[in-house]
Amino acid sequence: MDAVLVIQSLISGIMIGMVYALLSVGFSLTWGVMHVIHISHAAFGLLGAYLAYSLLTIYGIDPVVSAAASAPLLFILACGVYRLLIKPVTKAKEVIVASMILTFGLAIILENIMALIWKADPRIMTPAYASGALILGPFYFQHPHLVGFALSIAGIAAVYFFLKKTYTGMAVRAAWQQPEAAQLYGVNLYRISMITFALAVSTAGAGGISLALLNSFEPHSHNLWLIYLFLVVIVGGVGDIVGTALAGLIIGTITGLSMAFLPFQWVNLVTFGFLMVFLIFRPHGLFKQGA
Amino acid sequence: MLRVDNITVCYGRMEALRNVSLEVAPGEMAALIGGNGAGKTTLLNAISGLVPATGGAISWEGKALKGFAPDRICREGIVQVPEGRKLFPAMTVEENLVMGAYLPTVRKGSREALAHVYEIFPRLADRRRQLAGSLSGGEQQMAALGRALMARPRLLMLDEPSLGLSPKAAAEIFAIVRQLNQEGMSVLLVSQEVLETLAITVRGYVLENGAVAMEGPSAALREDPQVKASYLGL
Amino acid sequence: MQGNRRKGISLFAAVAVLCGLLLTAPGAAIGAGKPIVIGGSLPLTGEFAETGLWIERGMRYWAEEVNAKGGLLGRPVEFKIYDDQSNVGKAVTFAEKAITVDKVDLLFGGYPGTAARAVMAVAEKHRRVYVSMGGHMKSFQQGYTYSFGAPPLMGEWWYEGFFQWLNTVPADQRPKRAAVYTINNPVGLSLQDSINRWTKYLKIDVVINEKYNSPLTDATSLIVKAKQMNCDILFSNGFFPDGVTTVKAAKALDYNPKAIVQGIGSVVPAWVKELGKDGDYVFSGTVLHGMLNYPGNDKLNAYVKKRYKLPAYPLYFGFGYVWMQTLQQGVNGAKSLDQTKIRDWLKTHQVDTIAGPMTFDKYGLPAPINFATQIIDGKAELIFPKNIRTKEPVYPKPAWKK
């Protein structure tokens, strides 16, 4: 098998995997910290993509700028969603199930609001550099891949440092590991949950924008994205930021390798099949030894 | 300083506390003793604002505290070291300590506080980069106590600090608590080790089935035949 | 207390949203006389919403036109359109609802091919004329007598025009090695048919012939392979998302074959609108085109230009219109709404539509129609047959401009 093909497939596979990781980081966080499986996470990502699309086509604003600009917007929006919708279900007997049903409804609403605003036509994010590539020897680093990859690294690193180095971030981790004790030392769980949720949604926006640089999108695209979210989060381990990033790499590598070595017809099958086997043998993600 | 007046706490339809009153004077070390399920932890949690009290009042330096959220109560300087330590297991020892100074009011000067904690517990300084979940029981209790100190408490509430510790480690913890008290900190100590507890405290309360069964100077309680029979096995 | 208030706010918000939505929902259509009702379902939400909405627009434009001219058989026409949510099961149920509950006078065709395949059976069982794009050749071979492809979206025919044109290119300038990437679904499989026949005839070596399953998240490897194998013609037999991914990768990786042929994706208006210059020079086929010299096309183009700001009407707008046109002529010819009479009239007479004149064989199919198209300067131009050519084909494809 040709080395250039293999390496080239790996390059783009890994870059795309990282973009999925950025989209997944927030999903992992809400799931891990709040026990809320946020089905409309990808729909918020798609909303970010649409906002960036409009900013690009109307005002010529670069998607990277939009990714930064849409983050606070989505943050505020998510705070409202948290207050009105998520908060009430955190009192349910089974938060995971209740939150899934609720956010499933929210995803349908978001999808159709986007269909009303932006119409059902597919869109492509085409900034000036969209179809260029950085050429290193025989290898091509496509610009959208590079930008998506860079955004993902930046986004995931930002979340990582937020959790590791800031008081609020530490409070998020503390609230997750030991909610009672965290409260005793002054952590307001409600506020922390809201911040976690809103932060997650803002990273979804950046993830959606990165993904929109790679593939076309339509109002229903979030359904497909959601599947990748689940896979990345489960492989990486729920709530594990570094794990999520690595899971993106691993899934990207698997896809890249199967793209290089297998008939294309079998690529998706092998990817999902591998993930299934992986989950059977390492059901708690990459690092955790058990629940 | 802290006054608990006739509070009642219910879990569903079960009354966990019934008309409980208690007081801790400034600089005092008070004891709260009682058997399993007597409601000791519930009382601390009610003071800390973790569980809502349905009736009665809690006041702190004349201020009404009942109904306040836990973070508000922590801000007042009432800090609890919860039963079973409840450290943040996947965070390092240092992160655990830093979390103690989470409130903005105590964040300033937390560096000095950290140095002070390491001074009191040199073992924690050695283990500062280690995950809290990997510590031994005694070290965990030290970390939990250290974390509480980071919040600069004026009233320290300790829930079963010696539970599951070796006698040596327990003695060490008690010694430190005693020293803290002597430096002026008010302490409310909850423990099943009745003898030791009553030995180092001034006043004590005996909780039974969610109500105060007895109260008085610790020395007197130690001599009380009923206490002797129920808790000291004499 | 706190919880209750929050719940109250939530309830209030929900009720407010609901009320707002109900107010914006359109009221029932106003009946005039006893209208002829045409019913069925289209995917107006979900995966195929875009196409479904274009078909609906085409149909509605036809109704506007017919009603302005006094209606069908002297009666106004009216639609009963259900949203099947891109779900084939629902398409079947709604077709049955239209037929048996709403007792519509006529049935209209749905989308996509999988839905059409299932609804064709419903139409047959209820003896209803069903004019649609069908589900490619296999669906018309099932022995259904009430189904018409007028015109069909026939994968098997899709590249006929292109290959006929390629046949006119001097042999030494034709591509020698082909890379064929096909989406693994009914459309893709049908598209392969003509490629297999013609590449053999034109002695083009099919070096790569692979299928992929949707979604295609990345086409880098596909393009690298084609590039390494020196393929000088690329067939990207897929829908819009995978088509875009493939073409974008071809540009990014600076892959310059003599021709890129794209199946169904490049006929969607978004192709030129969203891809811009990168979508240029892609070949495809069509059964319908605004520039074809058949009566009615000008009016449709003018309408679409005014209403949707598009240079020519999109394929599926045309489909919606032409299926209705066929049905209209069937009804007028049979002078009745009797389904069997309409069917028999359609089987024995010629209809004249914006897609040209058609007569149907026993499968309900017209003679194979296909025109080759190429996107040139952001417009889908007709390039073959010569007599309908709107622009000279650009071949070989110019190298990508960076």
Added chain:
Amino acid sequence: MKKAPLIAAAIVVVMLAAFPFLSPEVYYLSFMFSVFMYVILASSWNLIGGYAGYLSFGHAAFFGIGAFATAKMAALFELPPVLTILAAIPAGAIAALVAIVIGYPCLKIRGPYFAVVTLCFAFVVDLAVKNIEWLGGAEGIWMRIMDVQEKLSRSIMYEVMLILMVATLAVAWWVGRSRLGAGLRAVRADEEVAETMAIPTANIKIQAFVLSAFFPGVAGGLFAYYLTYIHPDVVFSINISILIVLMAMFGGGGTWLGPIIGAVILTMVNEGLSTFARAEIARIIYGTLFIVVTIFMPDGILHFFLKRNRGR
């Protein structure tokens, strides 16, 4: 056992069975057919997802396996349409067999991880069928049309699906009151504790999983016949998998009645909305329904009313 509910259920079944004899329009038969189908899917999912708390997100796989197995058998043995209906039963058995093979490794995995494994499983089956030409591949399979009047044909399908629904609900009822059900509930409450109580957890989970795969398999076979043409995209759709879960949970997971309530309400509301509101608006209202119900009844409709009654 109390007689009243049994009599009520019997009356409902008899009324439902009598419905086609009133000669309703075909659509109502088809619509009820789909209501029954979703009741079957949600109730059988509930055996593993509700009682045992193992949320399977790949149940469309069994539905699709049943559909393709039926269609393939019909084509292979050139079965006349009436026998095709019967072929749905061995098709269900095939789905159950697959459930054994898959359940054995997958049921060792708990919580959300199980959900994702089953999700992957459904994709794998879907993609595999698409790549196997012998099964029709990405082209799909056509089935023969029954040579009787359409109303009669749909009435037959209606009655058959009704019988299957009654069978499913009877089994669900039995499981709910049997030792199996008690064991499953113990697993849901705390699997470790259940193990220490000497409940053969692995064994009963497999039993529940196999039962929960069998009925959707048969339903898939009937659905294939109902559609006349099946394609992997249609019968393996992730939307079906998710809808099943939502229906069961929406009504109240882990109860006998909950999935029935959920399936009936959601199917009816979705259908009803399509007729009175415009497409996107209808979907938005549908989505709002999930939100409103979850906020006010976070544990499902049935649990909400049970709790209220208990409160009085």
